[in-house]
Amino acid sequence: MSENEFIKELLSTSVNLEKNIDKISSIMKDKNVSVGVKNNIIFNCESTASDELLSVLLQNSLTNDSVLIDHEIAYKLGQLVQENSKEFLIELMSDENKDPIVRHEAIEALGNFENPSLISLIEKYLDSNESLVRETAYLAVRKLSVLTKENKYKLNINELDTKQVNDEFSVRSPAFITKKSFIESKSMFFKGDLWEKYTALLRLRDLNTEESYEVIKKGFEDKSALFRHEVAFVMGHLNNPTFIKTLESVLNNPKEEDVVRHEAAASLGCINTEESKKILMKNLNNPIRIVRESIECAIF
Template structure:
């Protein structure tokens, strides 16, 4: 995910709400009509060929908040884009909509052998998150895929669907985590146990995420020594949910490793960006920390002064500027 304003519950791991704020009122949604959707569709799909990439994300997140089939149809057209990053976010947003009408779209993305692995990974994960039993047959086809990321994600998605439909899995929702040092050590060992099925290593990952203590963050960071890009990518994503400053050293180490997988570094960047943004907004933040964050963001941002991505209906949000691709 690219932004820290997330409030959708990510059902792929039964996690607590950590997503975008759904700030569209019922009155606003009632006023959405075909012409308004067209206003959002044009910049998302870069109809003019002149829309900067970051300006394509804003209408995407706005459409996602609408949570309807018309918005889903527009989002699905975006998979023809060249940007792997954009298509990754498209798949993530489709997942958050939790609409079974998205299943054929996600299945087509997964089946595209020319698609970027990061996009295929997100499509498979979305199938698991929506958790329709009809997706099991599709996911099973890729359990022996030559690409490790694809087969591991499909294995997890299948296990997650099976888990969701078991009584044990349904009872797990909302269960309180054991925050004792002994349990954190146990979860850390399970996370790093390569003899366990991938799904059984992911469950302790999200238990540690829900615990959220410094010890839990250290336990999660130990997983960056794994040889699975998928596992490390998910740990970085989890750090983006926790937004704990305690995770910064581990994330920086990942980011600075030029040999690391692109999708792992991608999530590390986003987690760091979320932490910086949160620290800058904290009313009790030490002034020098807050001001340092502001300066860092200003240096990084350089020519853009817009941070709110889910504002595709705001005046000027869909304005087009010259950009490459």
């Protein structure tokens, strides 16, 4: 069977992953295979493999070329929380030759492991020159301090819904949902520290009202690119066309950070209306690789 035939089978039917790990990993590393195909392979394998096997496959599939795919691998490993991926993620976090977007995703993934020994490892990056790495390390350490009952940051745990850590969104998010009201959450969203802004964002997301949407839109005015990228991510998962114009503005802003623009593209793909598709099609030749590849995946 040729590689192209195998890819077609991989994308359309169940393939025995255990017997084909090396073959699939080779395809993932092949620069001639489109990122759209690679991204779909990740999601298809997710539905057919055990968590442990998928974790092994992902670790063997690091491209060391596409920041988008490598950050997606780290993201998926953070969802799986398999012990066999911990050292791999630590290495990604520690490798200063890796793009900060990949390192950020590795740190965020480690923040999902209920292991207090990770706190001291991640704390080393609290003074990183890379803001994405530094801020993600701060959030991961705070999250781990709650998950592991260390609570070294003296958080008011009674105001945090720690049971939500395993829901669809919070596995991805380096914070917890707060039980505060709309008014309190709005205040935290604009005036809190980074951790408080994240928890407020999750609360505003769950309120799921027009007034909470309007507050979320203003998150792109925040000074933190990390927070702005999370705002874009949440918009995609809320999947409401009211965010299309805002996301389009972010995608088209050449002064915006790549990590934010890439997330805006992905979220436009999640919303998936004719309007959002047209916006993505107009940007297919974007000069920023991670933005362009995000668009390719969104319309694949």
